Amino acid sequence: MKKLVILGAGCGGTMMANKLRRDLDDDWSITLIDKDNVHHYQPGWLFVPFDINKPQDIRRSRREFIKPGIEFVISKLTNVDWDKQEVSTETEGKFKYDILIMSTGCDIRPEEVEGLQEGWGKDIHGFYRVDDSQELGKALKKFKGGKLVINIAEMPIKCPVAPLEFAFLADWYFHSRKMRDQVEIEFVTPLAGAFTKPVATQVLTSACEDKNIKITPNFSIGSVDHVKKVISAYDGTEVNYDMLVSIPPNFGAQVMIDSGISDPMGYIPVDKHTLQPKDRDNVWVLGDGTNVPTSKAGAVAHFQGDIIHENIMAYVNGGEQHARSDGHAV
Ligand SMILES: Cc1cc2nc3c(=O)[nH]c(=O)nc-3n(C[C@H](O)[C@H](O)[C@H](O)COP(=O)(O)OP(=O)(O)OC[C@H]3O[C@@H](n4cnc5c(N)ncnc54)[C@H](O)[C@@H]3O)c2cc1C
Incomplete structure (x- = not known):
């Protein structure tokens, strides 16, 4: 029996x-393989x-x-x-493979910004995890007015x-709460x-103007003071807030860092067209976990x-692998 092992039963892994x-x-x-049996529809967060x-x-x-x-x-x-050609798990032992597909995604790391973790859940909230989204909902209900700052710490x-x-x-x-x-x-x-893209930026900037949403660009966050309620950029610029909705740095899965196969942020380097790591003809990576x-x-x-899918079928059947990714989303 030949073995295909797939890591991550989220969007990419389940589909593959x-x-x-x-x-x-x-x-x-x-x-x-996945660490739990709960599939979250993340856009819903x-x-x-x-x-x-x-x-x-x-x-x-996930079984559904x-x-x-x-x-x-x-x-x-x-x-x-x-x-x-082997992966290890905490409780179920090791799994050998002939083909490996990896789709272990990425997750937020508030601890990567000085002061952010300390203030998390106080006047600082997020919506990139379901529990955080729920807490943010409670905080919005209690919000009496003031300055709501939405901050992306860094890309990607x-x-x-x-x-x-x-x-x-x-x-x-x-608006709907009349406040x-x-x-x-x-x-x-x-x-x-x-x-990120010029045409979209133009349209979205004008939408922000219509909605009276101020855009502060080129802000590279260095630290958060949750007592003074201020975020500071590396260049010294400060923005104060009453409620901060933060999108902290996103990292690939820690296991990839620990296994020594990713960059320092946990993203796996692959050829952007074939989605394969260098010199690994039986490994493919997709989704948020690639670089x-x-x-x-x-x-x-x-x-x-x-x-x-197309290239693995060609690999298995001894044919040419013609398919190339160009990164498109629609
Ligand atoms: C708020 C929000 C809104 C979004 N909106 C959209 C949208 O409108 N449109 C869109 O296209 N995308 C959207 N996305 C992004 C989309 O959800 C992801 O891009 C997609 O889920 C990526 O698929 P993936 O397979 O790479 O990772 P995931 O679906 O995250 O799956 C990764 C899996 O790996 C598992 N895993 C990780 N580490 C381990 C480990 N050590 N052991 C075992 N299992 C592990 C995880 O448990 C998880 O199940 C949104 C995301 C968020 C957070």
């Missing part, structure tokens, strides 16, 4: 397992603070999405060894447009403008999945 179970012969086993989504409505058992014929292992990954982050979407939703939310005139909204970003210069989005993972 299901696609390949359909097309690989029965002499291939497929093992999908954006709407939890505004009571549009309830956490229970946007999470499911996994096709028959796929072994689902629930255990935390502790090591990935490309030389031995997953779903780069989500922070701006949050600003627009906050504008709508305070928009008591709330100042400021969007503080390390980018040169509202968004490719494209948006970290489920939509991107979806199209990367098509490329990997």
